[in-house]
Amino acid sequence: MTSSPQRRIDVAGLVIALILLGLAGLIWWDMTKLQILSPYDLGPKVMPIIVSLGLTLLAVGNAIGAWKGDLPARDSLDWKPIVLILGGLACLIALIAIGGGFMIGTAILFAATSTAFGRRAFLMDLLIGAAIAVLIYLLFAKLLTLSLPAGPLEHLL
């Protein structure tokens, strides 16, 4: 992923251009399924057509930039913290999806993020995360009357 000044063609930039082209195609395909209700104008199709054509042009523009190696220099990348944070988010989503409430998931997310930023006290942070979750639950549910997905733990409060 690191780019050196010597390398001319930026592969990541070409991938971005390809993704934009794919997105443009997707919007176009989706647009063809829409029905026009008024005989005079294109109605719901106008904007998708504009956006799709614009994205196609931009895909070309990005590809040219990548071809010339115009992208700004990038630092080296540490994947571990990214995996940790995304893993924490995935745990939270899974727990809410199966009805486990948000509290355990929030505690895990807090501890995982904190670990991603270099702390080495997972259990301690798990407790802190749980305490914050309780505080937020009380603030949201009691003070602002907003509902949060509840699981077995939340019903105890």
Next chain:
Amino acid sequence: MEAFVSLANGLSVAIQPMNLLFALIGVLLGTAVGVLPGIGPALTVALLLPVTFKLDPAGSIIMFAGIYYGGMYGGSTTAILINTPGESASMATALEGNKMAKAGRGGPALATSAIGSFVAGTIATLGLTFLAPYLVDIAVSFGPEDYFALMCVAFVTVSATFGDSPVRGLTSLFIGLTLGLVGIDILSGQSRLSFGIPELYDNIEVTTLAVGLFAVGEALYVASRRHVHEERLEAVRGSLWMTKEDWKRSWKPWLRGTAFGFPIGALPAGGAEIPTFLSYSTEKRLTKYPEEFGKGAIEGVAGPEAANNASAAGTLVPLLTLGLPTSATAAMLLAGFQQYGLNPGPLLFAEQPNLVWGLIASLFIANGMLLVLNLPLVGLWVRLLAIPQPWLYAGILVFATMGTIAANPSPVELIMLTVFGVLGFLMRRFDFPIAPVVVGLILGPIAESQLRRALSISLGDPMVLLQSPISATLLAIALIALILPFVLKGLGRFKAVED
């Protein structure tokens, strides 16, 4: 005169105890999060939107405006004391401000930036007060095609004209426009880009996008390059007060900074970077102490900081009078209005004068509060910087996810938040600007409905866009603003070769 009467009415709304309290909460929250590295005013408003939607509209909009102004003050504190400005608008402040802090003159640097922000904010809010009624009068005569053309100008200036790369800026904008297509089209009742997922039928929430891009994206980005980058906090040493000499050297830069900031902010041009850097280079040229520049010259803090605040207030002119957000924060404020079914623009001035003028009046009050709170409490704000980074970002992510599911209790909403977070990370990594995505999502559907209204009046003839003189002029401006950066880039390259 008319403006004075309206402002007086607004003042009577703003000084109601509840609204004063909301303004106070707003400026305190705004300053606190402005000081915290990694959270800007846009993210704060985004985080608080879902939490506040059961509160009184006037009160929470006054609070959001307080956050907006407070975030500017707080951001400059961080820029001066740590050399990592939280937002690009504070970059010029950091140049001289951090040098002053290192030389033991952090106190006067903070003071000149706070007082300069107050002076600039007050003058610019006065400008807003007097300019708004005129713009409203003009905007009333706008037809749908004129509005569409105006939005094209905003689209181009926000994404292409002032960024590093027009292609990357426009790409960001079009990603936002794509996201704006998702959901059921109100006019025809057909769903677009929804792929049968029920959560996608009722459009993508602006808050989910903004929180994903700003909070999750920023956390991922900072975490991924922690090994490259280390921050160091300068202690505030020396007197907090400015000497007579400091005052003498500061007042002209304050006024010049305001003169740069307000017009550029008020034009639908977006971005406070241009006026702050214009102000910085002007002060550098005009100073009597050129040898101090680069080592901590007070003019280099006073000018850009005033420009920054004046342009923030200027951004409210197109937002309130035309419904046109030209920065990420302005887009979030617009989302705040929409949450209560309010649409900023000329009609809002006619239908809800108390709310609009109450908001404008409370901007003056918020500005005064910030001046009073900021200097004496600077020690307290600085202590916020001592929160360990792991807990800070973990806390941000927890609050971000909680706010998202409180608004939409569904795992799909959290998946979208995560996807937008990854998008925000990739955009930061490959240097795509973030604000145009948010502006595209929020302004895209509005632009589309104006365009379709214009086209259905003209029975589908797109020439209607060129037949209205207002629309034709605006589209020409948009075209020039689109082509200009490409031409100037060519010129820049030519100059570089010549050197």
